[in-house]
Amino acid sequence: MDEVAIVGAGTMGGGIAQVFAQSGTSVHLIEVDRAQLERGLSTIRLNLQRAAEKGRASAEEVDAAVRRVHPSTSLEDARGCPLVVEAIFEDVEAKREVFRQLDSVCDPDAILASNTSSISITTLASATRRPTQVIGMHFFNPVPVMRLVEVVRGYDTSDETFEAVVAEARRLGKEPVEVRDFPGFVSNRILMPLINEAIFSLYEGVAGRDEIDQVARLGLNHPMGPLQLADLIGLDVCLHIMTVLHEGFGDPKYRPCPLLRQMVAAGRLGRKSGHGFYDYD
Numbered sequence: 001m002d003e004v005a006i007v008g009a010g011t012m013g014g015g016i017a018q019v020f021a022q023s024g025t026s027v028h029l030i031e032v033d034r035a036q037l038e039r040g041l042s043t044i045r046l047n048l049q050r051a052a053e054k055g056r057a058s059a060e061e062v063d064a065a066v067r068r069v070h071p072s073t074s075l076e077d078a079r080g081c082p083l084v085v086e087a088i089f090e091d092v093e094a095k096r097e098v099f100r101q102l103d104s105v106c107d108p109d110a111i112l113a114s115n116t117s118s119i120s121i122t123t124l125a126s127a128t129r130r131p132t133q134v135i136g137m138h139f140f141n142p143v144p145v146m147r148l149v150e151v152v153r154g155y156d157t158s159d160e161t162f163e164a165v166v167a168e169a170r171r172l173g174k175e176p177v178e179v180r181d182f183p184g185f186v187s188n189r190i191l192m193p194l195i196n197e198a199i200f201s202l203y204e205g206v207a208g209r210d211e212i213d214q215v216a217r218l219g220l221n222h223p224m225g226p227l228q229l230a231d232l233i234g235l236d237v238c239l240h241i242m243t244v245l246h247e248g249f250g251d252p253k254y255r256p257c258p259l260l261r262q263m264v265a266a267g268r269l270g271r272k273s274g275h276g277f278y279d280y281d
């Protein structure tokens with residue numbers, strides 16, 4: 001596509017804007033917070049310059065990609081874009097409001113996608129008058145590096161919308177995978193119970209922190225132990241997604257570990273707070 005709008009210039013929105021800009025697409029990067037918009041733009045510039053230093057792009061390509069990103073603080077700038085990818089923080093009411101506004105701003109045939117990790121696409125679609133054109137486009141962090149995009153079909157998502165988004169993900173050099181709209185999709189439905197079970201193993205005294213991570217690294221060939229990974233993702237995010245699985249399926253097998261709840265209550269959120277299962281300087 002020639003032109004897209006990305007809503008939210010945080011960790012994910014910035015990365016998504018970068019890959020679209022690198023693919024030759026003109027990007028309207030829309031953010032409510034001006035300071036964050038500046039930070040998002042400088043991260044994109046820095047990432048592209050690093051790519052140039054490593055010989056993965058020429059200086060001209062970097063300049064051209066940077067020039068394709070048009071910062072904005074108004075959703076009105078999504079007007080005329082055939083595709084909008086929403087990447088604001090994970091709050092269902094805030095996202096539904098953005099979808100409601102995009103629905104009135106955008107052309108009737110525009111596709112509205114969300115990068116949500118855990119919110120129902122069907123719930124977001126029901127805030128619009130175009131549920132057949134609402135879909136999940138779930139990128140992974142860091143976006144320029146990770147190849148997967150989970151393409152999430154809501155209850156009403158049409159085949160045309162699905163095929164257009166799959167084609168677009170491929171054009172970006174990503175591997176799209178079709179999933180249906182159930183809690184956690186596939187990625188978090190597998191990953192979060194694994195992390196939660198590692199926390200239960202620690203809580204129940206089956207093994208110590210280092211031993212649990214060592215088992216996963218050396219025995220299961222995971223690049224990182226589940227407790228290290230939980231610290232990297234953020235324990236609050238892990239608890240939120242476990243709660244979505246628990247409530248969404250109503251199945252006790254997804255019960256968040258009491259130790260996870262306690263650590264989040266104590267503000268031990270992992271790397272971002274300096275302390276989690278490990279301590280960070």
Ligand SMILES: NC(=O)c1ccc[n+]([C@@H]2O[C@H](COP(=O)([O-])OP(=O)(O)OC[C@H]3O[C@@H](n4cnc5c(N)ncnc54)[C@H](O)[C@@H]3O)[C@@H](O)[C@H]2O)c1
Nearest residue numbers: 008010011012013031032033036087088089090116117141
């Ligand atoms: N961080 C990850 O590893 C990851 C991975 C996959 C998916 N996700 C999903 O991506 C989304 C964004 O996550 P993130 O980590 O980039 O969050 P983030 O907090 O880094 O960025 C969110 C940005 O959205 C902005 N924002 C909030 N409301 C807005 C609005 N109405 N209009 C425009 N901008 C608005 C905020 O100011 C903030 O800069 C979430 O839905 C999250 O679940 C995150």
